[in-house]
Amino acid sequence: xxxxxxxxxxxxxxxxxxxxxGNCLEVLDDVPGVVPVRDSKNPDGPVLLxxxxxxxxxxxxxxx
Numbered sequence: 001x002x003x004x005x006x007x008x009x010x011x012x013x014x015x016x017x018x019x020x021x022g023n024c025l026e027v028l029d030d031v032p033g034v035v036p037v038r039d040s041k042n043p044d045g046p047v048l049l050x051x052x053x054x055x056x057x058x059x060x061x062x063x064x
Contacts, residue, residue, distance in 0.1 A: 004031065006028065006047060013040055023040075024040040025037055025040065027055075035055035036050075037049075037050055
């Protein structure tokens with residue numbers, strides 16, 4: 001398994017997120033092959049590394 005250094009990452013939050021940043025996912029762009037995802041309420045918590053194809057299918061599914 002590959003290790004990723006995300007210590008200086010610039011996380012992106014949905015534009016639908018409420019103003020205090022709660023109840024939202026944050027994602028990173030431009031990580032080859034995976035999409036790192038974390039809980040905005042727990043920025044120091046675990047990060048899920050989803051295959052880019054799985055993330056794409058998820059976003060397509062919720063957009064419908």
